Amino acid sequence: MIYEPAEDSFFLKKHIKDYAKDKRLVLDIGTGSGILAVEASGYADKVIAVDINPDAIQYCCDNVKNSNIEFRQSDLFSAIKGNEIFDMIIFNPPYLPLDEEEPEDSRLATTGGKKGYEVIERFLSEAGNHLSEEGIILLLFSSLTGVNNINRLILNNNLIYKEIDRQHIFFEDIIIYSIRKNQ
DSSP states (O other): OOOOOOHHHHHHHHHHHHHTTOSSSSEEEEOOTHHHHHHHTTTOOOHHHHEEOHHHHHHHHHOOOTTTTTEEEEEETTTTOOTTTTTEHHHHHHHEEETTTSOHHHHHEEEEESSSSSHHHHHHHGGGGGGGEEEEEEEEEEEGGOOOHHHHHHHHHTTEEEOOOOOOHHHHHHEEEEEEEEO
């Protein structure tokens, strides 16, 4: 299953232009259909777009024809080379707590772990190693994930955050943070 763009994707997409302009190298983690990578490629020199799902990468390779984007299969940063440092990292992660009723094939795109933030926790523990000194992360998550949990994880990884937007959708708020290294 490939994550089809939904409200969260379109919400994050509208902020990319404000942050990707004139960036040399951008990383889109969890690219899904590639919608955020395509948007970033209009402003940055190069975008590397990764996804854990091989079907998503194949879909993007078949359907997204853009010489500024390179697609790779990767579990977060596993396919990122040590010398690749990014000016911007975009992450629309799976952020919902585990729902036993949800079909297993869709959980990869929606479920961030038993509590909902475990994937974000893994991401934040590695992100600083791949971010330039002046780089920025755009992270989207749900109020269901727990804002205090996300704040704690960011600070525990020597990063700082600023809420740049919030939108109420159905039964949750979708929140976008800009995150930087704490210098």
